[in-house]
Amino acid sequence: MDLSKYSFRRALRPFSFTVALVVCLTGIASATVSSAFSSLSAALVLAGGLLLQAGVNLINDYADRHQLETNITNAAHLRAMIRIEQNFRIGLTCFLLASVIALYLVTQVGLGLLWLALLGIIGALGYTLEPMNYKRRGLGVVLVFWFMGVLMVSGSYFAVTGDLSAMVVWQSVPVSLLTSLLLLSNELRDYEADRRDNIATLSVRIGYARASGLYLIMVISTYLSAMTLWWSGALQSLWPLLPSLLCALPPYRLLQADEAQRKALTPLTGRLFLVFGLGYCLALFL
Numbered sequence: 121m122d123l124s125k126y127s128f129r130r131a132l133r134p135f136s137f138t139v140a141l142v143v144c145l146t147g148i149a150s151a152t153v154s155s156a157f158s159s160l161s162a163a164l165v166l167a168g169g170l171l172l173q174a175g176v177n178l179i180n181d182y183a184d185r186h187q188l189e190t191n192i193t194n195a196a197h198l199r200a201m202i203r204i205e206q207n208f209r210i211g212l213t214c215f216l217l218a219s220v221i222a223l224y225l226v227t228q229v230g231l232g233l234l235w236l237a238l239l240g241i242i243g244a245l246g247y248t249l250e251p252m253n254y255k256r257r258g259l260g261v262v263l264v265f266w267f268m269g270v271l272m273v274s275g276s277y278f279a280v281t282g283d284l285s286a287m288v289v290w291q292s293v294p295v296s297l298l299t300s301l302l303l304l305s306n307e308l309r310d311y312e313a314d315r316r317d318n319i320a321t322l323s324v325r326i327g328y329a330r331a332s333g334l335y336l337i338m339v340i341s342t343y344l345s346a347m348t349l350w351w352s353g354a355l356q357s358l359w360p361l362l363p364s365l366l367c368a369l370p371p372y373r374l375l376q377a378d379e380a381q382r383k384a385l386t387p388l389t390g391r392l393f394l395v396f397g398l399g400y401c402l403a404l405f406l
Contacts, residue, residue: 126181126203128210133177135390139268139299140173141166142397146295147276149404150288154281161225161280168221169272171214176244176268178211180255215241222279229282236275243267258322261300261307261334269296291354294400297342298393304335305371305389312379332375339368339392346400356406360399367392 125131148162181204222237243263246252254263273292278284307314307323308331314324323331349355371388374381 126200126207128203128207131178131181131203131207132174133180135387136177136302137170137173138390138394138397139302140169140272142393142401143269143272143295143299144169144276145401146292146397146404147273147278147288148280149401150273150291151277151280152405154283156281156283158228158280161228164221164225165276165279168218168225169276171218171221172240172244172272175211175214175218178207178214179245182208215244225279229279232284233275233278236271236278240267240271240275243271256320258320258325261304261322264303265296265300269293269299287354291349291404293345294342294349295393295397297338297345298396301335301338301342302386302389302393304331304338305386308332308335308375309382309385335375336372339372342396346403350403355403357403360402360406361396362399364392364396364399367395 144166148165151157151162219237219241222233226234226237244267246254246263254260270289270292273295274284274288277288304323307321308328310321311323311328311331314321326334343361346355346358346361350358367388371385371392374385374388377385
């Protein structure tokens, strides 16, 4: 087991902050056409989203402490357990700060946002915490689509405008798919390690070949959903999405690489997410 992954910097996973940035910006970009748009609320939504993402990342390894407790063979294992506990406490602090922001926004737009925020926090905590722990149940890729995708986009829009519409939910689909794709890339990168450590992620459950096929399907579905939104008039232009096509091929090529080379899969998928996501927000804003 690679114990260095429990250091604060690696546990924080700064590259994944693009998820919160893009997802929240998607809701904000959709909201700019509303007369109720608030710049202050938009800034607070971004701050709350980043805090929520940091919290999710820092508690991500908490379930691993049980495995370390039963296999403490040296000082390195003990230090790793201490780091996990420290990261967990910092993660909870991030959730607390995000909750404070959410409560302020609730006073501005109403109790509807409170229920969305509570659902989002429960979903975030349930990623690795018992009794839900949907990471180990193989549900991470599916539920992240809803909690870190659809729910965060819709919640961002609602927090900024005080309103919600079915159109915003549909507009959240492309970035929600890429949010799940980023998690799937993480599972594919760690496939062999997760099998050795008996972590039953979706990729481990269905096998590497099928998980790789799912990766390709999700990439294609992302672009098809964006095209459908453009065709229906919910997206003003597809041109801002074209640069992201250049970022789609490199991670796909890594799917057939060995374990060592596959370490770059998640950063490259993150690059695709960022380039597509920013282009998508621009397309919504136009």
